[in-house]
Amino acid sequence: MTLFGYRLPMMSSLIVWVILWEIIGRLELLLLFPPFSEVILALGDVLTSSSFAEAMRITAISYVAGLAIALVVGIALGFLMGLVPTADKMLNMWVNTFLSAPLSALVPVFMILFGLGTPTVIVTVFMFAVWIIALDTRAGVQNISPSLIEMSRSFGASRFERFKITLFAALPEILAGVRLGMIRGVKGVVIGQLLVSIIGVGALFSLYQQNFLMAHFWALVLLLFTLALTFAEIVARFEKRIEYYAGARS
Amino acid sequence: MTVALAADNTAERSVPKPTNPIIEVRNVSKVYGGAVHALDKINLSFETGHLTSLLGPSGCGKTTLLKIVAGLLQPTDGEILVKGKKVTGPGPERAFVFQDFALMPWASVLQNAAFGLKMQGVGKAERLEKARHYIGEVGLAGFEEKYPHELSGGMRQRVGLARALAVDADVLLMDEPFSAVDEQTRRKFQEDLIRLREVENKTFLFVTHSIEEAVYVSDRIVMLSPRPGRISEIIDPDIPDGISPDELRRNGTYLDTVEEIWRSIRKYVE
Ligand SMILES: Nc1ncnc2c1ncn2[C@@H]1O[C@H](COP(=O)(O)OP(=O)(O)O)[C@@H](O)[C@H]1O
Ligand SMILES: [Mg+2]
Secondary structure, three states, rough: EEEEEEEEOOOOHHHHHHHHHHHHHHHHOOOOOOOHHHHHHHHHHHHHHHHHHHHHHHHHHHHHHHHHHHHHHHHHHHHHHOOOOOHHHHHHHHEEEEEEOOOOHHHHHHHHHHOOHHHHHHEEEEHHHHHHHHHHHHHHHHHHHHHHHHHHHHOOHHHHHHHHHHHHHHHHHHHHHHHHHHHHHHOOOEEEHHHOOOOOOHHHHHHHHHOOOHHHHHHHHHHHHHHHHHHHHHHHHHHHHHHHHHHHHO | EEEEEOOOOOOOOHHHHOEEEEEEEEEEEHHHHHHHEEEEEEEEEEEEEEEEEEEEEOOOOOHHHHHHHHHOOOOOEEEEEOOOEEOOOOOOEEEEOOOOOOOOOOOOOHHOOOOOHHOOOOOOOHHHHHHHHHHHHHOOOOOOOOOHOOOOHHHHHHHHHHHHHHOOEEEEEEOOOOOOOOHHHHHHHHHHHHHHHHOOOOOEEEEEEEEHHHHHOOOEEEEOOOOOOEEEEEEOOOOOOOOOHHHHOOOHHHHHHHHHHHHHHHHHOO
16 A cells, blocks of 8 residues: 555554554543453453353364364265265255355244254354365365276275275365465354354453443453454465465376 | 288188287177277287277277276177287286376376286285386386476476386287377387287287378287278288387388378268
8 A cells, every 4th residue: 555655564454454443542532442452451351261262162172073073074974975966956046045144043942942052053154164175175176087096996096095086186175275264264153153142252252331331341252353364364375275285186 | 011901701811810819809790879880890819919000080989999808898789809818807817008198197107007906906015026128118217206297298208118118018019109298209109019929929909181191110910990990901010020110111112001091081080
């Protein structure tokens, strides 16, 4: 970005917004917006509180568990759809529907089924992540060059070896699906906790809201954004490696 | 040059029948999806230790026939015998070289070349040593640790060839192995193939749509005609032994044979 011919550093637009926020906060126009400086002060409070540590623990556990189940189920489902045309015909429509459906609307149903606790959050993460993993795996399996499979057959590969070749050949697509699933899973873990609202970050948000701790509230929002963006950045690094691999395939 | 019309089975053939056939194709037909007659009652045998080309315009069933011999496709009718035994699927006495190389992109040249041996359960040290030997044999020494995407098309096909040679099959089935490589590489390849034939005691079945290539490398050329795929002619090119590649391309018999084949093929092309 340039201003009056001067090159401005990357973060400078952010500084403008922060100053604006500070001014609006100082004017005390809205109860909702405490000055930014107060939010920064609250940040330390939030970070050191035991309820934040507990919330992060629950978030991490639900995320990892939900994603792990989504990986296993999604990849298995993708293989099934990619290899068995009948299964594909029966499942494809549903998987696509779930992929684009507003899944947040289903969280109340999960709450009835799985109770107001971690299981519901795990299921939410799972539902957010699994469909894209399944679809990308399916695409990968269907795009495998037929001659690679013929090659393995002609050299007498066992069923297990042929499966291994299919897996390796579809790996770039599978990993691309996993990457998207990981990012969707982050949405799932936050939305799930917000809706359940008595555990994890959801409980923290309600606590701050009910006690009008708006500085704490915004501090938590900032923290979550930073964590999610950092995570997305790590995943993007991992994607670059996959792209290299996929490009090297042909 | 000797020519025989294979369709005329009662007539005295002027090409000699194989005395020691390693592969016999008996009455093989292949119909795809109930409608496409890719092969129609093919009868053919291949002499042990010879290089036989299947030649014909595209769509005449060359790949289909080769894959049936490989055991990768089931014929609709008829049977294949390899060393007197009926083919029911792929077997270790046959190795396939693929038109599009079919290398595993995640594996190194060495691992690719050792793939067939690994599938046969050969121990790691032994299979890597053998693979190394054949990588050298096809002229890729020094490239063992490279990956397929780091190689040119011609080099990739050499890996495919090393993989097929390494399993020490009696028969090498090659489906247009040089069609995806550029012209210069292709010539070099053809010369290498002829040299390889002399060191490796193997039978080659070689699919090509290039007349020059077939005449250059083959002991016998089986010409197929399309729709339905039938044998139209069998030709044994009488190229003098020990002729250099450069002499050969100016040799009268070579040129006459190419011309002869072109005349009989052109009616299918037009
Ligand atoms: N899997 C398939 N399904 C349907 N038709 C096929 C299939 N494979 C080949 N064919 C048809 O069979 C005929 C012979 O094909 P092919 O053996 O590939 O010929 P060639 O290798 O001589 O070009 C062609 O008409 C082709 O379209
Ligand atoms: Mg073909």
